[in-house]
Amino acid sequence: GNSVTQMEGPVTLSEEAFLTINCTYTATGYPSLFWYVQYPGEGLQLLLKATKADDKGSNKGFEATYRKETTSFHLEKGSVQVSDSAVYFCARENSGNTPLVFGKGTRLSVIA
Amino acid sequence: DTAVSQTPKYLVTQMGNDKSIKCEQNLGHDTMYWYKQDSKKFLKIMFSYNNKELIINETVPNRFSPKSPDKAHLNLHINSLELGDSAVYFCASSQDSGEAFFGQGTRLTVV
Numbered sequence: 001g002n003s004v005t006q007m008e009g010p011v012t013l014s015e016e017a018f019l020t021i022n023c024t025y026t027a028t029g030y031p032s033l034f035w036y037v038q039y040p041g042e043g044l045q046l047l048l049k050a051t052k053a054d055d056k057g058s059n060k061g062f063e064a065t066y067r068k069e070t071t072s073f074h075l076e077k078g079s080v081q082v083s084d085s086a087v088y089f090c091a092r093e094n095s096g097n098t099p100l101v102f103g104k105g106t107r108l109s110v111i112a
Numbered sequence: 113d114t115a116v117s118q119t120p121k122y123l124v125t126q127m128g129n130d131k132s133i134k135c136e137q138n139l140g141h142d143t144m145y146w147y148k149q150d151s152k153k154f155l156k157i158m159f160s161y162n163n164k165e166l167i168i169n170e171t172v173p174n175r176f177s178p179k180s181p182d183k184a185h186l187n188l189h190i191n192s193l194e195l196g197d198s199a200v201y202f203c204a205s206s207q208d209s210g211e212a213f214f215g216q217g218t219r220l221t222v223v
Contacts, residue, residue: 093210105154
């Protein structure tokens with residue numbers, strides 16, 4: 001099937017802590033993979049993406065590497081800030097003109 | 113310029129009313145979507161349109177009727193609103209199955 005599984009939240013971290021949010025997917029072939037972020041009261045916006053195996057997407061200090069061996073696309077950041085508090089969604093490309101497949105979202109709270 | 117804009121941002125209405133949410137994208141994308149986000153932040157696809165044609169209708173009640181007058185617009189009309197319709201509704205667009213661009217959302221509260 002086509003699915004995206006990401007770790008359940010909420011995740012609460014202190015400022016400057018290391019962040020990992022796990023994401024795995026099922027697919028035939030090698031779909032593009034995405035991380036979206038939703039800040040409070042806003043819509044989803046693209047954080048980073050990777051279009052082929054072994055690609056690393058990065059933005060705002062966040063990184064994720066497309067691992068075809070483990071069908072994973074874990075999100076990491078070395079030092080989180082209070083402003084990173086948001087809900088993070090992992091997503092994968094689907095075939096044809098069909099929508100992205102989203103994970104259930106992981107809420108991150110960073111406390112000072 | 114806002115890439116995907118939807119109005120209104122907030123909508124409070126009584127049960128049984130009919131309401132519409134409008135969405136416009138200026139990205140030249142062929143495909144537009146409506147998503148429903150519940151209180152747990154779970155995103156559920158409702159409809160997908162490609163060049164004004166309905167592609168996906170994910171077992172949404174008939175009270176929900178999307179309309180796409182042209183490929184830049186996808187409006188959502190809801191009849192006989194129910195309490196369970198309260199949610200945040202997001203419009204989005206994409207070219208083929210690539211990156212999706214989202215609107216700011218419409219928070220619908222049915223009282």
